[in-house]
Structure formats: C-alpha cells, structure tokens
Amino acid sequence: MKLNGAQILIKMIKSEGVDTIFGYPGGAVIDIYDALAKQNGLRHILVRHEQGAVHAADAYARANRSVGVALVTSGPGATNTVTGIASAHCDSIPLVVFTGQVPTGLIGNDAFQEVDIVGITRPCTKHNYLVKSVDKLAFIIKEAFYLARSGRPGPVLVDLPKDIVQTFVEFEEPGEISLKSYKPTYKPNKKQLNKVVDLIRKAERPVIFAGGGVILSQASEELTRMARMANIPVTASLMGLGAFPGSDPLWLGMLGMHGTYRANMSIGHCDLMIAAGVRFDDRVTGNIEKFAPGATIVQIDIDPTSIHKNIEVQIPIVGDCKATLAEIIRLMEEKDPKGIAEGKPEWLSRIREWGNAVPLKYEQSHDVIKPQYVIEKLYELTRGEAIITTEVGQNQMWAAQYYHFDQPNHFITSGGLGVMGFGLPAAIGAKAARPDKIVVDIAGDGSIQMNIQELMTAVESNIDVKIVILNNRYLGMVRQWQEFFYEKVYSSTNMENAPDFVKLAEAYGATGLRCTSPDQVSAVLTQGLNTKGTVVMDFTVDREESVYPMVPSGGSITEMLLV
Amino acid sequence: MMKTNRYVLSILVDDEPGVLSRIAGLFSGRGFNIDSLSVASTAEPNVSRITMVTKCEPQIIEQIKKQLHKLINVITVNDLTDKKYVQRQLALIKVNAQPDKKAEILRIVDIFRCKIVDVGLAHYTIEVSGDTEKHDAIISLLKPMGIIEIASTGAIALARENGK
Ligand SMILES: Cc1ncc(C[n+]2csc(CCOP(=O)(O)OP(=O)(O)O)c2C)c(N)n1
Numbered sequence: 131m132k133l134n135g136a137q138i139l140i141k142m143i144k145s146e147g148v149d150t151i152f153g154y155p156g157g158a159v160i161d162i163y164d165a166l167a168k169q170n171g172l173r174h175i176l177v178r179h180e181q182g183a184v185h186a187a188d189a190y191a192r193a194n195r196s197v198g199v200a201l202v203t204s205g206p207g208a209t210n211t212v213t214g215i216a217s218a219h220c221d222s223i224p225l226v227v228f229t230g231q232v233p234t235g236l237i238g239n240d241a242f243q244e245v246d247i248v249g250i251t252r253p254c255t256k257h258n259y260l261v262k263s264v265d266k267l268a269f270i271i272k273e274a275f276y277l278a279r280s281g282r283p284g285p286v287l288v289d290l291p292k293d294i295v296q297t298f299v300e301f302e303e304p305g306e307i308s309l310k311s312y313k314p315t316y317k318p319n320k321k322q323l324n325k326v327v328d329l330i331r332k333a334e335r336p337v338i339f340a341g342g343g344v345i346l347s348q349a350s351e352e353l354t355r356m357a358r359m360a361n362i363p364v365t366a367s368l369m370g371l372g373a374f375p376g377s378d379p380l381w382l383g384m385l386g387m388h389g390t391y392r393a394n395m396s397i398g399h400c401d402l403m404i405a406a407g408v409r410f411d412d413r414v415t416g417n418i419e420k421f422a423p424g425a426t427i428v429q430i431d432i433d434p435t436s437i438h439k440n441i442e443v444q445i446p447i448v449g450d451c452k453a454t455l456a457e458i459i460r461l462m463e464e465k466d467p468k469g470i471a472e473g474k475p476e477w478l479s480r481i482r483e484w485g486n487a488v489p490l491k492y493e494q495s496h497d498v499i500k501p502q503y504v505i506e507k508l509y510e511l512t513r514g515e516a517i518i519t520t521e522v523g524q525n526q527m528w529a530a531q532y533y534h535f536d537q538p539n540h541f542i543t544s545g546g547l548g549v550m551g552f553g554l555p556a557a558i559g560a561k562a563a564r565p566d567k568i569v570v571d572i573a574g575d576g577s578i579q580m581n582i583q584e585l586m587t588a589v590e591s592n593i594d595v596k597i598v599i600l601n602n603r604y605l606g607m608v609r610q611w612q613e614f615f616y617e618k619v620y621s622s623t624n625m626e627n628a629p630d631f632v633k634l635a636e637a638y639g640a641t642g643l644r645c646t647s648p649d650q651v652s653a654v655l656t657q658g659l660n661t662k663g664t665v666v667m668d669f670t671v672d673r674e675e676s677v678y679p680m681v682p683s684g685g686s687i688t689e690m691l692l693v
Numbered sequence: 694m695m696k697t698n699r700y701v702l703s704i705l706v707d708d709e710p711g712v713l714s715r716i717a718g719l720f721s722g723r724g725f726n727i728d729s730l731s732v733a734s735t736a737e738p739n740v741s742r743i744t745m746v747t748k749c750e751p752q753i754i755e756q757i758k759k760q761l762h763k764l765i766n767v768i769t770v771n772d773l774t775d776k777k778y779v780q781r782q783l784a785l786i787k788v789n790a791q792p793d794k795k796a797e798i799l800r801i802v803d804i805f806r807c808k809i810v811d812v813g814l815a816h817y818t819i820e821v822s823g824d825t826e827k828h829d830a831i832i833s834l835l836k837p838m839g840i841i842e843i844a845s846t847g848a849i850a851l852a853r854e855n856g857k
Pocket residue numbers: 521522523524525526548549550551573574575576577578600602604605606607608
C-alpha cells in the first residue's frame with residue numbers, strides 16, 4: 131500500500147490509540163491537514179493559538195491516562211509550542227508534538243518560516259527528532275510515542291519537513307522498539323524494599339509524601355492501600371493531589387510553600403519519610419537544611435536523576451512507583467502485618483492537634499466574596515467529582531487547598547513551570563478526553579487573559595467547559611508577595627483595567643455570568659454548572675485576600691506565616 | 694567550597710547528528726563544566742566515543758553521570774577516574790628556536806620522547822603525546838624559549854585490560 135508521509139503520520143497516531151489531536155495549520159503542514167480532512171476516526175480540534183494546542187494535549191494525556199498529541203506548522207507555529215512543551219517537560223507529561231518544517235533541501239538556508247525547533251526544544255523535551263527520510267517516518271513516530279509514555283514520561287517532538295510528508299512510499303509496519311541506550315528500570319531492588327518494611331515497622335513518626343509520579347504510574351490504589359495498612363499519614367506535592375483520597379482521615383493536605391500546617395509540621399517532625407514519585411522541588415522543601423531534619427528518607431523514583439539531586443536520601447529506590455509500592459505491600463503482608471497495622475496512635479494524635487490548632491481557614495464575609503468560599507461551594511456542588519484545571523497564582527493554590535481530590539487525574543495544573551494561561555486550554559483537552567465529566571477551570575483574572583482566545587475553540591468544538599474566574603483585579607500572587615515582602619508597592623500588578631468577562635464570553639458565543647455578593651455564589655455556580663455549553667462565571671472577590679499558610683521563599687517549611 | 698576533583702568519563706553514544714549538542718547543552722544548562730572533550734568513531738558502526746574530562750565536586754559527578762545516561766542517545770557512561778586506564782593527549786607546540794637555544798630544545802624533545810614535525814628558520818614545531826602531566830611539564834620547560842602557538846586535543850582514554 132502506497133501512502134504519503136501525511137497519511138503515514140495519521141495512521142501511526144491512530145495505531146497509538148489516540149482519538150483526538152489538537153492543532154493549527156500552516157503552509158508546512160498543509161498536506162497533513164489535507165489528509166486529515168480525508169479520513170475518519172481521528173478528531174482534530176482547531177485551537178486558536180498553538181500554545182493552547184499543547185496545553186490541551188497535556189490535559190488530554192492526564193485525563194485519559196494516555197499520550198497527548200499536538201500538530202502545528204513550522205516557524206512561528208513551532209515556536210508557539212515551546213511554553214507548552216516546557217510545562218509538560220517539568221510535569222513529566224507524555225506528549226508527542228508534530229511540527230512542520232521547510233523542505234529538507236531548504237533546511238539551513240533561513241527559508242521562510244524556518245526555525246531550528248529541534249535545537250530550540252532540545253533542553254525541554256525528553257527527546258526530539260528531525261525526520262530526514264520518509265522511510266524512517268513510521269518507525270520514528272512509533273519510537274516517539276514509546277519514549278513519551280515509558281519510563282519517566284515526557285514530551286517528544288517530531289519535526290516533519292514538507293517534502294517528507296508529501297512523498298509516497300510503500301508503507302511497512304514498523305518493528306518493535308528496542309533501544310540499546312534506553313532501558314528504564316521498572317522493577318525495584320528487593321534488598322532495599324526489605325529495609326523499607328523494617329523501617330516502617332520501627333518508625334514512630336512515619337509520613338508518606340506522594341508526588342506526580344504516583345499518578346503517572348497509576349499507583350494511587352497501591353499507595354492508598356499501603357498507607358491504610360500501616361496507618362501512615364499522607365501528604366502530597368501539588369502534582370500529587372488526588373494520588374491519595376482527600377477525604378481520608380490519614381490525609382494531611384498539601385505540603386510546601388502553601389501546604390497545610392499539619393502537613394508541614396508532620397514533615398518537620400517525622401522520623402521516616404517515604405517519598406514516592408517526587409523530585410523535591412524548592413516550592414516543597416523550602417530551606418533544604420531544615421527539611422525533614424530528623425527523618426530517614428526513602429525515595430522511590432523511576433528516574434535516577436531525581437535521587438540525590440536536591441536532597442540526600444538514605445534509601446534510594448529506582449523503580450516504577452506502582453511496581454515498588456505493590457512489592458512493599460506484599461512484603462508487609464508477609465512479615466507480621468499485625469505489628470505494622472498497630473499504627474502509631476501518639477503520632478496520629480499529635481498530628482490531629484496540629485490540624486486542630488491551625489486548620490485551613492479564612493474569614494467569611496457577608497459583604498464581599500471570599501475566593502476560598504467559591505471553591506468550597508464548587509466542591510460541594512460537584513460533589514468533589516469534577517476535573518479541575520487551574521491557571522497560576524492564588525487561584526491555583528486555593529483550588530489545591532479547598533477542592534479535596536479523591537481520585538487521581540482530576541487535578542490538572544501546570545505545576546513545575548507554573549504557566550499562566552494553562553487552565554482554559556487544559557480544560558478543553560480534559561473535556562475532550564472525558565466528555566462524561568464536569569470540567570472546571572479555576573482561573574485568575576490575569577491568567578485567563580493569556581489564552582482567552584481558546585473560548586472560541588471550546589464553543590466551536592462543543593466542548594463544554596466551565597470557567598470560574600476568581601476576579602480580584604490583581605495579579606494576586608505577585609501582589610501578595612509585594613504586600614508581604616515589598617512594603618505593599620503594588621508595582622504593575624493592578625489589573626483593574628480589564629475586559630467585561632461576561633460580555634467577552636458572549637462575544638465568543640459562550641454564556642457569561644457575574645456574581646458580586648456572597649449570597650449569590652451558590653446560585654450562580656448552580657446556574658453555570660447547569661447551563662449547557664461553555665460558561666464563564668466571573669466572581670468579584672475580595673481584592674486583597676492572601677493565600678495562607680505561607681512559607682517565605684527559602685525558609686523552613688515549619689515556619690509558616692499564618693494569617 | 695567543596696574540594697573539586699578531576700574526572701575522566703568515557704561515553705559511548707549513537708553516532709547521530711545533534712548528540713554532541715545534547716551533551717554540550719546538558720552541561721551548559723545545568724552549570725556543569727567541561728575541561729576537555731574528544732569525539733571520534735569506534736570500531737562499532739554508528740557508535741562514537743566521547744572522552745570527557747570535567748572538574749567538579751564529588752556529588753556533582755553523580756548527577757552528571759546520571760544526567761548523561763538519561764539522554765536517549767547515550768549508550769554507556771563509564772567513569773574511569775578510579776579505574777585503571779590509559780590516557781593520551783596530543784599537542785603541537787610551535788616554539789621559538791634561536792640558534793643559541795636549538796640544542797636545548799632538542800635535548801628537551803629527546804628527554805620527553807617527542808618529535809619535531811616541522812622546522813623553520815626560527816622555529817620548531819614539536820609533537821607531544823602523553824598524559825596531562827607530561828604536557829604541563831614540557832610546556833613549562835619550553836616557555837622560556839618563547840612558545841608561539843599551541844594546538845592540543847582533549848584527553849582520550851581507555852580502561853586497561855578487558856574492562857570496558
Ligand atoms: C506566563 C506567566 N507569566 C508570569 C507569571 C508570574 N505570575 C505568577 S502568578 C501571577 C499572577 C496571576 O494573576 P491572576 O491570574 O489574576 O491570579 P491570582 O493570583 O490573582 O489568583 C504572575 C504574574 C507566570 N506564572 N506565568
């Protein structure tokens with residue numbers, strides 16, 4: 131069967147089980163778009179900016195537990211994907227991004243819309259390719275998907291010169307992928323695991339610290355089982371939210387700069403930390419010298435570079451979180467399960483005291499809407515079952531604190547890179563993957579303007595997303611830092627000059643709702659959630675509300691600012 | 694400041710365009726430094742060997758090795774530092790050769806078992822092959838004569854015996 135490169139591309143994407151891709155056309159990929167129009171089975175969602183395509187693919191991958199795909203043209207199309215790729219790279223999200231490229235004969239000549247996107251994205255992809263011959267195309271695509279999803283997942287970019295997608299060849303199924311230079315370690319070292327079980331038995335003050343790796347390896351069940359078996363309290367990084375049920379009594383809340391008092395205190399005082407799928411980001415550790423000073427640290431990670439990078443650990447375990455936790459559970463069952471399950475009542479009651487002393491709280495008001503209240507209500511009205519995407523800033527932190535995630539893959543945020551403008555395209559990608567779910571972007575008034583054009587994508591594609599803007603008319607998180615650390619000099623953070631979001635929603639053909647008083651919050655949320663189609667809900671919230679607790683940058687995580 | 698050590702890494706990579714820039718980019722992006730670098734093909738088709746010398750603190754070398762290994766095109770990373778290995782570096786040294794100094798230069802060349810590979814009216818070009826200490830030593834002896842130019846390769850190294 132003779133196929134051209136464009137047809138091979140589509141065939142290979144389909145064979146990876148992907149049903150939806152996100153993209154934007156241009157001269158270098160016009161043949162691919164032609165082939166897309168002449169096939170069935172692969173849905174293409176036309177975004178309004180290439181950055182949106184990558185964020186949407188990122189969220190699609192997370193909500194669907196599969197690989198996300200974006201397709202863009204050469205030059206500016208390709209450079210517009212860089213932020214999205216870098217975000218996916220930080221968060222280890224499996225993506226394959228296809229970029230058009232000028233014909234092979236023109237590469238290097240500064241041709242029209244030529245950029246060296248392979249060079250530009252080298253440091254922010256897991257791997258990338260420039261395809262130089264159509265004979266290798268199918269194999270490279272297969273390898274790209276394999277790399278994206280295996281080991282520590284990540285984004286892979288494939289650059290496709292125009293002549294390659296135009297050339298016809300006899301199509302051959304690519305063979306199995308076997309890379310002599312790439313063999314991720316899934317199975318953990320047994321000896322280390324026995325030590326972990328002994329440590330669990332002996333520990334008086336153990337804590338589990340879960341990260342995005344637990345969600346990526348689909349190990350939530352194992353993590354939850356292990357924690358409950360041994361009565362070990364659990365905290366998580368921003369990326370790990372949902373790895374352990376937020377309604378479980380062993381749940382401590384999030385850890386780190388805006389972590390709960392009891393989570394941070396527990397880490398400060400634990401004698402054993404079992405860290406799974408985390409990379410000890412500085413937003414989590416604060417001052418490294420004072421991070422878990424009394425603890426023996428067990429670190430489970432599939433990526434050896436994550437181990438001993440920021441933090442010295444005593445028991446490093448290279449392996450897949452799911453396989454490793456399952457094996458630890460098996461060993462715990464084998465060796466005296468009773469002794470383990472007896473638990474640590476003193477430790478748990480000390481943690482309860484911390485929780486009671488300083489719960490997550492805010493001062494309710496009758497005059498002005500508190501942003502935290504909006505999220506609490508949203509949590510109630512969606513029974514905690516919605517997929518939540520976020521923008522970046524205070525909105526993101528309040529979402530993390532006040533929406534309690536019981537399941538993995540329900541909280542989708544740009545964690546490592548912190549990209550404002552992530553939430554709306556991400557909501558579109560998540561909803562495309564999970565049409566059965568309510569998908570809500572919890573947004574800030576600043577961030578939402580960074581990819582507002584994607585409202586058109588949602589409306590056009592009948593992708594029903596709900597946007598909750600916590601409108602404080604500030605770049606709130608930066609304003610908070612200015613309030614605390616820069617004598618309230620609100621330099622360039624005032625966002626009072628803003629569009630009317632209700633009218634803006636309507637201009638795009640979506641529904642716009644506004645809410646200005648606390649007693650209306652429930653009603654507006656209910657109406658918004660029950661209205662078909664894309665809905666923007668603009669909540670005028672308390673302008674100078676801050677996110678608490680807060681660990682000042684570089685401080686010990688046990689030294690928090692508490693209101 | 695922690696003590697820095699000199700490490701010699703022998704890295705096998707897929708012989709593909711861009712491999713070197715992946716490695717160079719890794720070092721610049723993460724603030725690691727490269728002392729010297731030498732790349733050439735091996736007996737195996739499509740496999741190149743990179744010999745790299747880097748000076749850093751002991752815990753940094755662990756990260757460097759792991760990060761190198763993480764690159765998809767890197768096949769193996771062998772740290773030769775604490776192993777038995779042979780190491781060579783090649784240099785061409787063009788030195789002033791005034792009539793009254795010629796004999797002394799020839800004596801140095803002889804002692805170090807080097808070769809004169811080019812002779813001019815007022816210069817010699819000397820080929821030196823050896824480890825870094827030998828290079829440093831001959832350069833310090835030739836300096837008083839007036840070194841005009843030096844071209845040098847990075848170090849290349851192989852583990853002794855059968856160890857790879
Ligand atoms: C693309 C990008 N530019 C700048 C920043 C820095 N930044 C972090 S939070 C923030 C303020 C966000 O404002 P808004 O979206 O209104 O959210 P709020 O904090 O008010 O909830 C800024 C500017 C960023 N994270 N991303």
